[in-house]
Structures are given as structure tokens and as C-alpha cells.
Amino acid sequence: MEIPLRKARVSREDEFVVIDAKGVHYRELNELINELVERGERKLRLLNVNGQRYIADGLRCSDCYIEIHGVAGDDLAAFANGPTIVVYGDVQDGAGNTMNAGRIIVHGNGTDIIGHSMRGGEIFVRGHVGYRVGIHMKEYREQVPVLVVGGTAGDFLGEYMAGGRIVILGLERLETYPEIAGEWLATGIHGGAIYLRDEVDEDKLGYGAKTERLSHSDRRFLSEAVGKFCSCFSLNAEEVLNAEFTKVVPKSHRPFAEMYSDSKEG
Amino acid sequence: MLQKLSCTGYVRMCGLGGILNRYGERMPGREIIRMSCMMRDRYDGRGGGFAGYGIYPRYAEYYALHLFFRDEIAKERTEELLKDRVAIIKDEPVPMRRVKEIPQENIVWRYFVEVPHRFRDRREYLEKEEDYITELVFTINDCIDGAFVASSGKNMGVFKATGMPDAVAEMYKVEKYRAYCWITHGRFPTNTPGWWGGAHPFNLLDWSVVHNGEISSYGTNRRYLEAHGYKCRLLTDTEVVAYLFDLLVRRQGLSMRTAAVALTPPFWKQIERMPEPKRSAFTALRMTYSQAMLNGPFAVIITNRDTMVGLNDRIKLRPLIAASSEDCVYLASEEAAIREVENDIEKLWAPRAGNPVIARLNEEVREEVIH
Amino acid sequence: MVRNFPPDFVVRVDKEACINCMRCIRECPFGVHEYDKEKKRWKRHHDKCVACLRCAYMCPTQAISIERSPMEYSPHPVWTNRVRKDIKTQAETGAVILTAMGNELPYMSYFDRLVLDACQVTNPSIDPLREPMELRTYIGRKPEKVEIEEEDSSIRLRTKLAPNLKLETPIMFAHMSYGSISIEAHLSMARAAKEVGTYMGTGEGGMHVELYPYADHIITQVASGRFAVHEEYLKRGAAIEIKIGQGAKPGIGGHLPGKKVTEEISRTRMIPEGSDAISPAPHHDIYSIEDLSRLIYALKEATRYKKPVFVKIAAVHNVAPIAVGIIRAGADAVVIDGFRAGTGAAPQVHRDHHGIPIEAAIASVDRRLREEGIRHWGSIIASGGIRSSADVAKAIALGADAVYIGTAALIALGCTVCKKCYTGKCAWGIATQDPELRKRLDPEEGARRAANLLRAWSHELKEILGALGLNSIESLRSNRDRLRGVGLSEPELRVLGVKPAGE
Numbered sequence A: 001m002e003i004p005l006r007k008a009r010v011s012r013e014d015e016f017v018v019i020d021a022k023g024v025h026y027r028e029l030n031e032l033i034n035e036l037v038e039r040g041e042r043k044l045r046l047l048n049v050n051g052q053r054y055i056a057d058g059l060r061c062s063d064c065y066i067e068i069h070g071v072a073g074d075d076l077a078a079f080a081n082g083p084t085i086v087v088y089g090d091v092q093d094g095a096g097n098t099m100n101a102g103r104i105i106v107h108g109n110g111t112d113i114i115g116h117s118m119r120g121g122e123i124f125v126r127g128h129v130g131y132r133v134g135i136h137m138k139e140y141r142e143q144v145p146v147l148v149v150g151g152t153a154g155d156f157l158g159e160y161m162a163g164g165r166i167v168i169l170g171l172e173r174l175e176t177y178p179e180i181a182g183e184w185l186a187t188g189i190h191g192g193a194i195y196l197r198d199e200v201d202e203d204k205l206g207y208g209a210k211t212e213r214l215s216h217s218d219r220r221f222l223s224e225a226v227g228k229f230c231s232c233f234s235l236n237a238e239e240v241l242n243a244e245f246t247k248v249v250p251k252s253h254r255p256f257a258e259m260y261s262d263s264k265e266g
Numbered sequence B: 001m002l003q004k005l006s007c008t009g010y011v012r013m014c015g016l017g018g019i020l021n022r023y024g025e026r027m028p029g030r031e032i033i034r035m036s037c038m039m040r041d042r043y044d045g046r047g048g049g050f051a052g053y054g055i056y057p058r059y060a061e062y063y064a065l066h067l068f069f070r071d072e073i074a075k076e077r078t079e080e081l082l083k084d085r086v087a088i089i090k091d092e093p094v095p096m097r098r099v100k101e102i103p104q105e106n107i108v109w110r111y112f113v114e115v116p117h118r119f120r121d122r123r124e125y126l127e128k129e130e131d132y133i134t135e136l137v138f139t140i141n142d143c144i145d146g147a148f149v150a151s152s153g154k155n156m157g158v159f160k161a162t163g164m165p166d167a168v169a170e171m172y173k174v175e176k177y178r179a180y181c182w183i184t185h186g187r188f189p190t191n192t193p194g195w196w197g198g199a200h201p202f203n204l205l206d207w208s209v210v211h212n213g214e215i216s217s218y219g220t221n222r223r224y225l226e227a228h229g230y231k232c233r234l235l236t237d238t239e240v241v242a243y244l245f246d247l248l249v250r251r252q253g254l255s256m257r258t259a260a261v262a263l264t265p266p267f268w269k270q271i272e273r274m275p276e277p278k279r280s281a282f283t284a285l286r287m288t289y290s291q292a293m294l295n296g297p298f299a300v301i302i303t304n305r306d307t308m309v310g311l312n313d314r315i316k317l318r319p320l321i322a323a324s325s326e327d328c329v330y331l332a333s334e335e336a337a338i339r340e341v342e343n344d345i346e347k348l349w350a351p352r353a354g355n356p357v358i359a360r361l362n363e364e365v366r367e368e369v370i371h
Numbered sequence C: 001m002v003r004n005f006p007p008d009f010v011v012r013v014d015k016e017a018c019i020n021c022m023r024c025i026r027e028c029p030f031g032v033h034e035y036d037k038e039k040k041r042w043k044r045h046h047d048k049c050v051a052c053l054r055c056a057y058m059c060p061t062q063a064i065s066i067e068r069s070p071m072e073y074s075p076h077p078v079w080t081n082r083v084r085k086d087i088k089t090q091a092e093t094g095a096v097i098l099t100a101m102g103n104e105l106p107y108m109s110y111f112d113r114l115v116l117d118a119c120q121v122t123n124p125s126i127d128p129l130r131e132p133m134e135l136r137t138y139i140g141r142k143p144e145k146v147e148i149e150e151e152d153s154s155i156r157l158r159t160k161l162a163p164n165l166k167l168e169t170p171i172m173f174a175h176m177s178y179g180s181i182s183i184e185a186h187l188s189m190a191r192a193a194k195e196v197g198t199y200m201g202t203g204e205g206g207m208h209v210e211l212y213p214y215a216d217h218i219i220t221q222v223a224s225g226r227f228a229v230h231e232e233y234l235k236r237g238a239a240i241e242i243k244i245g246q247g248a249k250p251g252i253g254g255h256l257p258g259k260k261v262t263e264e265i266s267r268t269r270m271i272p273e274g275s276d277a278i279s280p281a282p283h284h285d286i287y288s289i290e291d292l293s294r295l296i297y298a299l300k301e302a303t304r305y306k307k308p309v310f311v312k313i314a315a316v317h318n319v320a321p322i323a324v325g326i327i328r329a330g331a332d333a334v335v336i337d338g339f340r341a342g343t344g345a346a347p348q349v350h351r352d353h354h355g356i357p358i359e360a361a362i363a364s365v366d367r368r369l370r371e372e373g374i375r376h377w378g379s380i381i382a383s384g385g386i387r388s389s390a391d392v393a394k395a396i397a398l399g400a401d402a403v404y405i406g407t408a409a410l411i412a413l414g415c416t417v418c419k420k421c422y423t424g425k426c427a428w429g430i431a432t433q434d435p436e437l438r439k440r441l442d443p444e445e446g447a448r449r450a451a452n453l454l455r456a457w458s459h460e461l462k463e464i465l466g467a468l469g470l471n472s473i474e475s476l477r478s479n480r481d482r483l484r485g486v487g488l489s490e491p492e493l494r495v496l497g498v499k500p501a502g503e
């Protein structure tokens, strides 16, 4: 039984170009997106997306707005440089991978390694996220990536984190794992900060991570980031902010400096 | 091409999927084929397969042996052995279509067999009927060149070959079978020659396994199994998963959940935080089954006649998504594969590392929290 | 007759730098440096120098350097210098040549011919600094299966487990007796073991009272001499090891000369001061495997089945069936000591010519125990010539559960492997009972170094596991698929159970 791949159906609705992605292979879908953007289209609406990978990968366009209805496949907006992407549905592994600039707004949940090595831009996920989210996130000069999650995160959140900000709000909790974040939290962190809207058990912290009191500038950052997040999902920012946050930061910028020795050294 | 090779080589990036109808209602193969096709970007076409449970209701009480033969000689020799060891109730070719993508390399035949009473009493044969069949499967795979048992359970069968899953399905007419539980696998092997026997699912008796990733502890697990009489003769590391479940659950009587604790145990740090008596139980399981522990990046789906289990490695290095609807439970590498075949999803989630998702006939699906 | 015996080393002293402080005279326990006060002249007895390097490091002006003697016999590939010197020594004395530390003959090391795998692309390597990485190892008997009582979410163990030792790293300090080494050396290792969460062996010389605070990290030994063996001693330790033989001198006993049996040693060993402490070659209550079993159970009975009992043997040709017999006899672990193992004193002929390499012994014992379906009945502890974390990893991949380190631990404490332990004059305060020499080893600093060595190796082991894509040491055990042999013959590869590189 063969399941034939289809050609994408394209139509127009106000200023949106609407693409029906049902059964369309990702190569064709992404070529189409790139072509439309090159022709000057700035607003795209993708319908019936189900698992197509690499949507908007490497897309350099700061005024592009792409709506995705369905499940965005792996590596959504990887290496992207500028576009705004709104997903009405879930995202699969690696959304925002090594993203340089832009914005991903996800109304559903995300799975693993969301925001991997992200260098700039923003990712807002309304639901829960999986393992190793924000792994090796970093900042560079004035670029400071921000990732805000409305629900909870799995293990290894912010692993190797070298810069940027992660905020986990824990507005909804999982039945099986009510904690706001999993084990080995921020393990290997050597830059950046994670804010969790709850208490954090000390022995959930990974190697090289510690908790710290929030400063004024932390509060300022939170009200800005959470404010933006809330306006994306029509939430009351004041209510969300009115809670205790825990801040997780690196103990040192070189956590493993003592691990190695030169055989000649005494 | 069928050859006897030692157990080496690993399966890498792959896609897997499974459906279990909670009420035991049989579903045509179409859905599972669509699920598998949704993940086609994960495969390279060097292995695909399906396993269905409930496909042979008329012969439900017999062991259904699906066999690959390289040639007539292998078939004759196998049949001699079968006639000597078991009673063949019925045998016939597995219905096939020609498909251009897959060269027809093997004769594929099925036998419905039972262990005759005269053997059941003989002392020199193993005590349990299932051990007897296991022994027979190992003998064929081991001793008859050019013969390979693809599956050996009751009322179930494995359909696999070298090729994309959709072509494999086409070749075997998978859409024509009806099963209450289906699993599928598409393969992206890196360093093993693609051969029919090496495709997933792997099966022994009622156990079938599909696997994405690598079992880096394979050598350790294999030696542990060999010490318990299993013979690892296939080309991939996946078979150890099937045998470990067979050993722990069927032969040693552990529950599926406890077997999962043994195979993907929590870290010592986590065990130490547990209250008694749980801590002692987990410590004992880890100490005892240290060689059975599966290490490396993997996601697997394991099935037997009434259960489908999804399991991830201890730090979740491979993806696995679970979902349930009114009637069915789904497991897949990607959410998209599930959404492709089910519009009314009640619950969809990513199970945590090392937690088995256990779906059983007539029961609610649960993710067992062991980590 | 002229004693035509070139010295091994020459002591060179920079006359300009030397300030005649006489320090070297006090530092050298071997009487190499001599000063004639009247003639105001130095004399160096080069032939007595063992290159322990003590004087060189203690000289305040760094005036001393020790060099290999340039004077040698005319080269000959068969009649080597060593052979000629040995013959001359024996012709002179009519005695057995005594030596110390491990085998000196240039046998090939299998560890150096085995290489470890690493992950590339198809499976991710794991970063051990940030991700969990487990080295914990349990030594002892495990059940065939575990019985569990389950009710909803509660889970309760029904199988009763045999006692096991919990090691936080699979490396322990080998048995070296108090008597052959100093209390300071023992204390250093005991503290380090406790700190790191592993164990040290007492050797056959008993447990000095100063070690009592660390007794829960000490394995007591029952050897053929039964020195110090006492119900309290057995109960005090964490486990008991019956020593049948050791890799450096398989098949022969031991002998601590009476002059080393000081008051404290006499108290610890429970023997009269000044009398020889002789360990017979066999245990005279063990002439067969049933007798061994009887002793194992006698010890278990005496300790109320609370302590695991190990049995240590030298790796000899038939090691696999012997080890199987030991495990069947009730031992919770078999300790295999390879032919490279160190010692405080052994006849050179035994040290250099008996036994087999530990690598082959581990592989064949592990295989045989598996073939017999009893691998879980007992653990395998390997020892003898483990030099680095890589050796540890390879030993485990070949099938060991844990290793013992002896020489490596002493080197950490300052030993320079001068091979003169049997003289009792160790210049570094290790293999000596001389109160002046013992002061040279500060147990606190010793403990720090010994613990550091364990920590450094443990880190490296984690890195090795990470590169292999494993996060627990259990998954390396007997995982010979992750080893390849370089430059090994077919039969050697077969014995080791590894494939050649490239396959």
C-alpha cells in the first residue's frame, strides 16, 4: 500500500498566503516557503502540518510571520535568523536549534532539546517541555536568548548552559511529575540563569549549579519576559509574577578547572 | 541473502510505532502502515517490518512459525527438523506480491505447529513447552544454513525485509491482516549489511521488539543471556531486549514493571532518596540485574500477546511519544505519526526516561513511575 | 678472587654545590655516602646504591644526581648483564636471589595491546562531568533472580541478599601486610579508602589498633600463617579474604624475619616479639577444594553470615577451573592475582617465571563462570600490575568486577620502586618498621595522595565510560565488544575474547 506524497495546495486569505501541508513532504514545503519569502511574501499560514521537519530553517527574515497549525516536526526554525513563528499545536525535538534571532511561540507542548545552543531570540512554549531543554544556550555580545515555558520541564534543563535566560513558570503540573523541573537541573552550567516559579530541591541541582536570591534587575527582567509571554497567550502577567521564584546560576564560569592536571606538575 | 553471522553491528536512527486496541478488537494493517510512512525521513530503506497480534484466529492455539529460506535445500532441511520435533498442523507460503523495490531473495513460508504429546513427556526435552520451542528456534537459526525463523509466537506473525516499510507492507500484503496489536519499524542501520533477518521486529515466542538507537551495553547483556542459555546469533543488538524480557518476565516471573526497573534502573542517587521498603527492593534489583541493565541511547517497543510496552533509556537519548484514545494506545518516535492515524487523542505525552509505558488489554494505559 | 661486579648506579655529586651538610648520609638507608672526617674526604659506595633517589631529593643544594652506571659487561643478547650478575651473586653466596615489587622480565603486556572503543555519530558519547555517571559496584554473591512483592505502587523485596561490599569506585587497595609495610602506609590507605568509599586489605599481618576507626572499610585476611586471626578481628572488618596464593610468588609461602617483628607487630600479629613469622606455602587445613569450602563456611559461621568471604589465588595455568571451584565452594568473590603482581619480598625466580598474565586470567575465569551459569554467584577481583585507569577499564571490560591496586598505591605514597622492600630499609618510610624511616611518611599527606589517586582514576574511568556511551560501570563489565586487540595472534584473541582492530 503506497501513500503518495501530495503537492501543496496554496491559496490566499487577506495578507496571508495559506498552504495546505497535508501529506506534503518537508522538502517541497520548505522550498515553497523559501520561494514565497523570496518573492516578498511576509505572512504565511501553514495548515495541516504534521511532523514536517526543518520548517523555516536558516530563514533570514526579521519581518516574516509564519503560522503553523498542527505538529511542527523536528528542528523547527533551526539556525533561523529573525522570523516570528507561531505554532498552534505541539513542536517536536530541537525547535529553535542554534537559532540566532527571531521568535517561536508554541501554543502546545514541546519535546526534547528545545532551544539547543540557541544564541539569540525568544522561544515561548505555553505547555510542558521535555528533556535537555535550553541545552548549551549561550549569549554573544548584545544577543541574549530567552526561553519561557508555561508548564514544566524534564531532566537536564539548561545543561551546559553558557548564557541566556530560561524561565519555567509551572502554571500547570503533570500528574506523575509535579515538580517544576526534573533532575540534573542546570548540570554543567557556566553562564546564564534559570528562573523557576517554585522552590527547587537542592539535590536536583546538577554539577556546578547553585541557587541565588533574585536581585532587582532579575525582577525587571522577569516582568519584561513574563509580560511578553503572557501577552502571547492572554494570561494575566501580574498574577503569574506574584509568586516566589528560584534563580539557578553557575557556581563558577570554569566549573571543571581543577579536574585536569599536567603530568609534569607537582 | 541469509547468512549466519555473529552478533555485531548496531541499528541506529530509526523510527518505530505501535498500536494496541484496548478491547482486543482487530484492526486492519492500514493504520500501522500509515504511521510508519509518516516517519519515512528517519529511514534509509535498509530494513522495515511489522508484527501483528491476533492475525491467525483460526490457528490461535498453534505456534505460528514464519520462516525465511534462502533456497529449497534450506527449506527441506528445516522441514526435516520440524517433522522430527513438532507436529505440523498446516503449512503454506506467506502470501506475497512482487514489489520492484525489494528483490525477492527468500522463500517465505509459515508453519502452524504444536509440540506433540509424545515429546512433552520425554525427559530429555526441556520441561516447558515454550523452552522447547525456543530451543527449536535457536537450532534452526544456528544449525541450518540459509534458514531463519522470523517469528514463533501464537496467533501472531512478523513481516519484515530489506526495504522501506511501505514497500515491505506492500510485499507482504500487511493491509490484509487484522490484528489487535501492531508494531512497526523502519531502519537506518549504519554498519550492518541490510538483510531480511536483521530487520525489526525481532521476535521470540510471543515477544516482539522494535528498537531505535543503540544498546551500548550489548556485550555485557549478551554474555549475561548466554549464561542463561540464550544464543545471540543475529546481526543487531536488538535481540537482547527480546531475550531479556523473556528471561525476566516469562522465566523468572517478574512483572513488566519490575522488569523495567531491572533493565533501566534509576540512578543510585535516586534510589538512595527512596523510602523503605522500596529502596531495598530497587537496590536488590540493580545489584542482581546489573548485567541485564540496558545502557546507551534507545527507545524500544516490546509486545507480547496482551501487552505493549514502550521504554526509553535512563537519560532519554531517543524520542518516544505515547498517546491514548477511547479505544487505542499508541507509541511512536514522533507525535506526527500518531496524529496521522488518530484524530481523537485523549492524552498525548512524552514518557520520562526509563519509565515503561504499559498498555495492556482491558486496562488503562499507564506510565509507571520508576525514575 | 676479584669481585668483577659493576655497580648498577653511580652517585654523582656536584662538588661546587655540596656544602658538606652530611644530610645525604642521614637520608640514605643503604650506607652509600661516607665522609672521612680526618681526611675531609667523601667516599660513595656506588655498588650499594639502589636509586631510591631519597638523597637526591633531600639534598638542600640539589647537588646529587643518581645515574645508571656506564660501566657494563660487554654486551651480549643472551648473557645479559643481569644474568651475569645473578650468577656471580649466587656463586658468591650459594643463596636464592631475593627481590621485591613485580615481575621484571620484558613479557608483553596485554593491556597495552588492547584498545577501547569510542562513540562517533551513531551513538552519542556522554559527558561525564555533567551527566550522571555511575561507578558504584557491589562485590559479593547475587541471587539468580529477585522475588518482589508488588501491590499497586508499593514494592517489597522478598529475596534475602547475601552480604556485599559497596564500592563507590571499582578500585581497592590490595592486601599488603602490616610488617611488610609501615603503620603509616596502612593508615594512609585506610583513610583514603574510607574517604572515597572503597576498601583496603590488611594483608596477613592483622589490623593495628590505629586502623580500628576505618575497620568498616577494611578487608581482613586469613592466610596460611593465621597471624592475628581472631574472632574479633574477623568481625571487625568489612569482609574476609582467604589468601591461597599471590601473583608474585605463586605456590610458595612467606617469611617475615624475626628482626622485623617489633613489639607492635608482635601485638598485632599475636606472635612473640622477635620470632620469625612464617607463612607456610599451603594452608595446612586446606589440601583440596572441600577443605577450602570448610574454611569458607567456618569463617561465615564465625561472623554470622554477615561478611562476604573472598578467596585469593595467583593466576596460574588452570586458573579458570580453580576459580570456578572456589566460587562453587562458597566464596563470594575470587581474587585473581596476575603474574605481574608486586610483593615485599620474593625469590626472583618465582616472581619472574610463575603464573600467567592477569588479562588472560580474567577473560578465562569470566568465561568459565558464565559457561557454568554461575557468574552471579561471586565477583571477580583482579589484581597484579594495574597501572592506570585504562588498565582498570580494560580489566573490567574483560570481565572483572573490580581491581586491587598495590604498587600503584605505594607509588602514590612516595615509593620509587627501588625494589628493596625486603630489606626493611625503605627510604620513603613505606616498607620499613624503622621508627626514623617511618617518620618520612606522614599518614595525613599519604591519605590525601592515595585518595587523590583514586579520585583521578575514577574521573578518568567516567570519561572512558562517557566516550563509550555508557553511564554505568556495570555496562562495561565483560563488554569485550568494546575492546579490540592490536598485534595479537589468533589464539591470544580467542583467549581474551576480543576481535582484532578493524574487525
Ligand code: SF4
Pocket: C011, C027, C028, C029, C030, C031, C032, C033, C048, C049, C050, C051, C052, C053, C054, C055, C056, C066, C427
Ligand atoms: S640508595 Fe637512595 S639515598 Fe642512597 S645514595 Fe642511592 S639514591 Fe641516594
Ligand code: SF4
Pocket: C052, C100, C101, C410, C414, C415, C416, C417, C418, C419, C420, C421, C422, C425, C426, C427, C428, C429, C430, C431
Ligand atoms: S616501598 Fe620503599 S623499598 Fe619498596 S620499592 Fe618502594 S621505595 Fe623501594
